[in-house]
Amino acid sequence: GEDVEQSLFLSVREGDSSVINCTYTDSSSTYLYWYKQEPGAGLQLLTYIFSNMDMKQDQRLTVLLNKKDKHLSLRIADTQTGDSAIYFCAEIGGTSGTYKYIFGTGTRLKVLA
Amino acid sequence: NAGVTQTPKFQVLKTGQSMTLQCAQDMNHNSMYWYRQDPGMGLRLIYYSASEGTTDKGEVPNGYNVSRLNKREFSLRLESAAPSQTSVYFCASSDLDLNEKLFFGSGTQLSVL
Numbered sequence: 001g002e003d004v005e006q007s008l009f010l011s012v013r014e015g016d017s018s019v020i021n022c023t024y025t026d027s028s029s030t031y032l033y034w035y036k037q038e039p040g041a042g043l044q045l046l047t048y049i050f051s052n053m054d055m056k057q058d059q060r061l062t063v064l065l066n067k068k069d070k071h072l073s074l075r076i077a078d079t080q081t082g083d084s085a086i087y088f089c090a091e092i093g094g095t096s097g098t099y100k101y102i103f104g105t106g107t108r109l110k111v112l113a
Numbered sequence: 114n115a116g117v118t119q120t121p122k123f124q125v126l127k128t129g130q131s132m133t134l135q136c137a138q139d140m141n142h143n144s145m146y147w148y149r150q151d152p153g154m155g156l157r158l159i160y161y162s163a164s165e166g167t168t169d170k171g172e173v174p175n176g177y178n179v180s181r182l183n184k185r186e187f188s189l190r191l192e193s194a195a196p197s198q199t200s201v202y203f204c205a206s207s208d209l210d211l212n213e214k215l216f217f218g219s220g221t222q223l224s225v226l
């Protein structure tokens with residue numbers, strides 16, 4: 001079945017690294033995504049990784065993908081208070097013409113000053 | 114370029130009342146979606162429309178109806194609201210067949226008393 005799992009909460013100190021983990025089930029997903037939701041707003045795409053890659057780095061963000069274990073992680077270096085938000089991982093399931101996103105439960109990141 | 118526009122932002126209903134949530138996108142996207150977000154449950158897909166003229170049930174369609182009025186607009190209707198439908202509702206759009214990212218509206222906070 002289709003299921004994407006994440007831990008619900010993470011708390012880190014400002015300046016430390018944050019690592020948010022996700023496990024997914026649909027191995028046919030071409031891309032895997034991280035979305036960020038700030039308070040009172042909709043989700044915005046943060047970064048994504050192509051499924052044939054192991055790692056992608058984008059400034060303070062590093063995405064690691066372990067296809068064998070179906071494990072995706074998002075590392076935020078030098079975490080700032082502005083990074084406090086809910087982070088969702090997502091995969092795409094279905095077939096052409098009926099693709100749909102499958103979201104995890106979201107991880108609420110709290111950055112302590 | 115407004116992106117995805119949802120109205121209203123807030124709504125309070127009494128049990129049994131009906132209402133329609135409106136959504137419009139100006140990005141010429143084929144696919145549109147309605148999600149609900151509840152604490153600890155992430156985003157759950159209510160209905161989606163892969164293209165103009167088609168709609169399909171998502172994970173939690175009961176109690177809702179949708180209309181894909183044209184390529185721009187996708188509305189969500191609650192015929193007889195129930196307290197279990199208290200949630201934050203998000204509309205989104207994308208061209209998933211091109212593996213494009215999902216664009217979200219800012220959400221509608223609905224309370225059913």
